[in-house]
Amino acid sequence: MGMFCNQCEQAANGVGCNISGVCGKKPDVSALQDHLLYGLKSLALYADKLGRNAEIDRFTIEGLFTTVTNVDFDSVRIGEMIKRCYELKEKAKAASGVSLSGAFADWKPADDLNGMIAQGETHGLSTLHVNEDMRSIIEILILGLKGMAAYMDHAMILGKTDDDVMAFFQKALAATTDVNLGLMDFVGLSMECGKQNLTVMGLLNTAHTDAYGHPVPTAVQLGTKAGKAILVTGHDLKMLEELLKQTEGKGINVYTHGEMLPAHGYPGLKKYTHLVGNFGGAWQDQAKEFVNFPGSIIFNTNCIQKPADSYKDRLYTWGLVAWPDVKHIDGWDFSEVINKALELPGFPENPGQEILTGFGHNAVLGVADKVIAAVKSGAIKHFFLIGGCDGAKSGRNYYTEFAEKLPQDTVILTLACGKYRFNKLEFGDIGGIPRLLDIGQCNDAYSAIQIALALAGAFECGVNELPLSMILSWYEQKAVVILLTLFSLGIKNIKLGPSLPAFVTPNILNFLVETFNIAPITTVEEDMKSILG
Numbered sequence: 001m002g003m004f005c006n007q008c009e010q011a012a013n014g015v016g017c018n019i020s021g022v023c024g025k026k027p028d029v030s031a032l033q034d035h036l037l038y039g040l041k042s043l044a045l046y047a048d049k050l051g052r053n054a055e056i057d058r059f060t061i062e063g064l065f066t067t068v069t070n071v072d073f074d075s076v077r078i079g080e081m082i083k084r085c086y087e088l089k090e091k092a093k094a095a096s097g098v099s100l101s102g103a104f105a106d107w108k109p110a111d112d113l114n115g116m117i118a119q120g121e122t123h124g125l126s127t128l129h130v131n132e133d134m135r136s137i138i139e140i141l142i143l144g145l146k147g148m149a150a151y152m153d154h155a156m157i158l159g160k161t162d163d164d165v166m167a168f169f170q171k172a173l174a175a176t177t178d179v180n181l182g183l184m185d186f187v188g189l190s191m192e193c194g195k196q197n198l199t200v201m202g203l204l205n206t207a208h209t210d211a212y213g214h215p216v217p218t219a220v221q222l223g224t225k226a227g228k229a230i231l232v233t234g235h236d237l238k239m240l241e242e243l244l245k246q247t248e249g250k251g252i253n254v255y256t257h258g259e260m261l262p263a264h265g266y267p268g269l270k271k272y273t274h275l276v277g278n279f280g281g282a283w284q285d286q287a288k289e290f291v292n293f294p295g296s297i298i299f300n301t302n303c304i305q306k307p308a309d310s311y312k313d314r315l316y317t318w319g320l321v322a323w324p325d326v327k328h329i330d331g332w333d334f335s336e337v338i339n340k341a342l343e344l345p346g347f348p349e350n351p352g353q354e355i356l357t358g359f360g361h362n363a364v365l366g367v368a369d370k371v372i373a374a375v376k377s378g379a380i381k382h383f384f385l386i387g388g389c390d391g392a393k394s395g396r397n398y399y400t401e402f403a404e405k406l407p408q409d410t411v412i413l414t415l416a417c418g419k420y421r422f423n424k425l426e427f428g429d430i431g432g433i434p435r436l437l438d439i440g441q442c443n444d445a446y447s448a449i450q451i452a453l454a455l456a457g458a459f460e461c462g463v464n465e466l467p468l469s470m471i472l473s474w475y476e477q478k479a480v481v482i483l484l485t486l487f488s489l490g491i492k493n494i495k496l497g498p499s500l501p502a503f504v505t506p507n508i509l510n511f512l513v514e515t516f517n518i519a520p521i522t523t524v525e526e527d528m529k530s531i532l533g
């Protein structure tokens with residue numbers, strides 16, 4: 001059985017995974033994910049005509065997020081989603097009263113998993129186009145939709161949605177089945193996807209700050225506290241809050257991992273005194289780090305990797321993340337995770353280094369006067385946004401080296417898990433402003449954009465004219481949609497690494513270079529020289 005997937009930065013040989021996924025995705029799961037995406041397009045053909053339907057819209061978001069890299073590796077769960085997708089498609093068809101025909105409109109999955117896998121193998125990138133540039137731009141749109149769905153899922157968990165955004169999801173998915181649309185139609189839809197994602201990231205920002213307050217600068221302990229322990233990894237703050245409530249007074253300390261680190265900055269979460277610190281680094285180090293965590297571990301979103309036997313029995317998944325044979329928690333009752341932690345030895349007291357987080361736009365703009373004065377006096381010469389995803393492939397020490405070699409009169413803004421490349425280093429401060437400001441998770445790119453817009457307003461220039469450079473790293477589809485958002489805002493001169501996406505053809509890349517002057521990272525010396533002169 002073969003497969004083809006090129007949606008992330010780990011795509012084998014820079015082309016695509018065709019025997020088995022570098023991420024651990026097996027051909028059957030790949031076929032089922034392709035099949036689910038095909039079903040979501042079929043559903044969208046009717047949902048687009050039907051208008052807003054909460055059940056269908058919620059499913060579309062969950063379905064798309066399920067196919068994001070490092071989320072769901074469980075064939076049985078994906079098979080169930082395909083069945084559900086078909087039920088909803090039939091429901092949307094009946095309710096919309098429209099009659100459509102064609103391969104997508106007539107989609108019907110087989111009754112059993114093997115049949116669904118066989119169908120999925122024929123769906124591939126599930127487009128009717130043969131031109132490779134068309135396929136490339138359609139894939140960019142689809143991967144953008146997947147990334148945006150991830151952020152929408154978190155917003156929906158906190159009770160937020162947006163009708164216009166949901167209408168766009170269905171319109172764009174349906175458009176990918178339309179052979180009459182041309183290249184520029186999909187360029188337009190991709191830019192619109194970026195714009196819609198700004199709304200979604202804003203919605204999620206409001207959801208977070210309504211529920212937990214605006215992040216405040218907070219020192220996070222990297223050592224351990226004596227007691228039983230639970231590690232939470234992923235991105236979902238609501239899940240962490242529920243776990244904190246359920247562990248209160250039980251003698252269990254809760255630690256964050258990976259993209260959960262910024263949780264410590266939220267007043268509504270940091271008030272729990274048993275949220276004690278952050279353990280480990282970015283996702284790709286989980287296998288070597290989790291073995292040393294003497295408590296239970298729970299994933300609430302990506303990035304999960306094949307668990308080692310040494311910690312599999314104390315590992316749990318929640319929400320859309322799943323791995324075969326790893327216990328999945330449905331709903332909001334975490335007693336099983338808690339009871340497991342109580343059986344395990346926990347940590348001894350071992351204080352360690354502290355690092356700072358919590359520099360969202362509210363905190364940074366709260367000291368805007370100081371920042372602007374420092375720029376005007378020449379104390380701050382340049383800002384660098386060094387952020388994005390971390391990953392396993394070599395070449396990512398570029399980001400560590402870049403941060404280390406920056407002159408002392410520069411400030412680094414960072415976000416997402418790529419920060420682990422340098423967030424334990426000492427950068428000092430400029431007149432009391434820390435030189436390293438952790439804005440938050442990948443979705444807090446929204447906050448970075450607000451900071452950039454406010455600075456541009458204060459200096460009466462455009463964002464491209466600011467002394468600000470973006471040195472970004474990508475890995476999965478959330479990074480793709482953030483790039484589309486930056487493009488939709490007209491942001492130019494981004495340097496992107498560690499390698500360029502396999503799904504971008506030379507012609508599409510030329511278009512992006514000509515329009516946005518985006519460039520691949522080269523060497524630290526060369527890139528720094530080209531920016532700072």
Ligand code: SF4
Nearest residue numbers: 005007008017021023
């Ligand atoms: Fe390969 Fe990435 Fe696809 Fe996994 S998600 S199969 S690593 S391209």
Ligand code: SF3
Nearest residue numbers: 303389416417442475
């Ligand atoms: Fe990291 Fe997976 Fe992208 Fe939220 S946790 S940024 S890679």
